[in-house]
Amino acid sequence: MGLFGNNGIDFIIAGLGNPGSQYENTRHNAGFLFIDRAAEKLGFRVNKLKHYALTAKENVGGLKLLFMKPQTYMNESGLSVSDAMRFYKLTPDNVIIVHDDIALPPGGMRIRKKGSDGGQKGMRSVISHLGTDEFVRIKIGVGSPQHTNYDVVDYVLGQISPDDKKLILPVLDDTLDAIKLIINGKIEEAMNKYNKRGIGAES
16 A cells, blocks of 8 residues: 555544434534544544545545544444445555443543444444454543433433533544554554543543
């Protein structure tokens, strides 16, 4: 693969979420929040509809990235990611997925090279469509229901509170910085620097 890969893309950066105004600022849309934050920080717009996603191409650290917000709804996220991967003739090694994680509190963040879907249905779809779980994923903590009888679906589709948003926003910035390291082959450095449990969690 050349400097800009086949068809001009080196890495796919997909933030998972659900399209539609009713899902804006919900916990399940942490991946979308990241893509929006990256666009704000780097000065681009994610507005081209391609690969069943809103997309944007941007040069970062000398490499060309495709930022994606799949519009398939969470449970079919893999359809969008795999379509882009095939189009640009990339491998799962060139895919980074950003998604919410209820196992981490707000302010928590985890980078992993591979692993199960952890009950996250978007990740389940990506693993199924890519045919492997060996790709980088960055998990953004959104916390879990405080009451055991609270429905998890209702929780993740609920709005992020202003207090939690204050904790999550710095993580979105850290995610972008971590991606800059990962795309340049420094994933171990990114994991050592940015993997964190978040406030009030066990280390």
